[in-house]
Amino acid sequence: MPSPEQIAKNHWYRNDDLPGVSGPEREIIGYGERPPRIRWDGGAKVAINIVVNYEEGSEKTFAMGDHMNDGMYELPFNVDDQRDLAKESMYEYGSRAGVWRLLRIFDRCQVPATFFAAAVALERNPEVARKLNERGDEVVGHGYRWIDHYEYSREEEKALINLAMDSFQKTLGRQPSGWYCREMSVNTRELLVEDGRFLYDSDYYGDDLPHWTFINGKSHLIVPYSLVTNDCRYIMGTGFAAASDFVEMASRTLDQLLDDGDDCGRMMSIGLHPRITGNPARANGLAEFIRYAQSKKDAVFMRRDAIARKFIEQVPRPATPADRPNR
Template identity: 50%
Template sequence: MTLVGPKRDLIGYEGNPPKVSWPNGARIAISLVVNYEEGSELAIGDGDATREPSGPADWPLSKRDLAGEGHFEYGSRCGYWRLMDIFDEQEVKCTFYACAVALERNRDAAREMRPRGHDVISHGWRWEDVSLLTREEERDHIRRAVDSIAETTGERPLGWYCRYGPSVHTRELVVEEGGFLYDCDAYNDDLPYWTVVGAKKHLVIPYSLATNDGKFNWGAFGSPADFEKYLKANFGRLYKEGATHPKMMSIGLHMRLVGHPGRAQALANFIAYAKSHPDVWFARRIDIARHWMAHHA
């Protein structure tokens, strides 16, 4: 049987990861990732045939869900600006996983990202399941996303990340597009790694669904204290390992989830806690990518 898409790799670094040389001898690189999706999700009010699943289980997907729409709107109206203030207060930078259509619908927010020092990568044209697209449709949506984000933020995105998971064609199409330095469509390691797509060497910077505020939606985090405690526990283990083999910690954030006041304060508490330790590098995805390319090629 001919395998379509990337081969599975169950081996990785085999328990012997490279001794990473993060800047200034950092033991851990912390990557804050904000998923900017609000306004690009399925919504009857935007002319889609169905909506994002939300609300009561018996609420038809073909029926407009104003409460669900408001939940998303909170993220771009309030959560975004609260997170931006926290990052300014804590003097850290993040990477936005941005859906192109979402930025088109809030251009003032889009214009704030790069001037404040944040990184913007493509999270797709819309917040969509790309596995439902044909190869040609997916190629077209990648191109649309690149052009749109370049227009709304002033620069083309250099990284890529799908909604949850890629299709079997995504990585090939990302490499084929030619302008991306890396993708984040993986959850399989604590460090970046190189792979080969066709004849081209390609960088993967894995993401995480564990250190991710999405777990508020899934019921794994009941309170902001749970979120903060888990982040600190994860940091503690990686920081210990980083004494000999520096690691990377990705923190997934959503403006409509962690952007609420109590949860945002838990994030701020964690950032302050991590910054109280020596040899910690808060890094944007593009910084990690460029460093890996320069020192771990």
């Protein structure tokens, strides 16, 4: 047996989190066995949210002075110490062709979408901003640029959030009510709550339903996201080799949520990138899944802000942590 002194030097024996650690508290238990019985628009059991991560033109590049080339593209190698024109052009495919292919599918299928948009990406392609306004799509703040927020100080991150919101006001004539940055910091959620302009954030992957949390005594809504039914799996790690893989994963996800062993409604996130799913074969798979989902009477496509508001109607904002459901 290790001595008390030996144990005190290690952390492997702990069964709780250290006090005073920066950032939000971990919430392990969640809703437990009995989540709230949620129903969405038209009484549907599953709300499907299509998310387009619109980042092209805001990623890290030598051309923008970042002294590096960003990742998440088709080829598994990098060019160091200079511009990678091949990689840059793959990003440009998303803004030149891919985003418009996705929007044509959404128009044809008459489905709403949520755009996780980096502000600079919309600044550099104002026609996309115009189209989103024309369609009435939701824009969620995806940062001023597509950069990791954990790399910045609290003051710098606050400035980045304000820069992004000012930019959205100029390009869209409106500001987002939701936020999802590339990689949040331990300060992100506190800054959003302090700011006061945000209905929710989506920097969370731990549930199939929105939930209330508390930040410095104030209730705050989390609308979770997913990297499972997400097209990053075409190009990262073990994932989708073909469009049929995406269709099967998305269809099976929907089937399970529609009959998940209880009477609780849930949400489903579909994550897309114009430079990835905007390519023809993958876009064809997306259209196939949308048609499949539209054949299900208990599924409905909704914007993320609409999901947030529909949830709040049924699970009102709690005044104290003790007022949260099933906590």
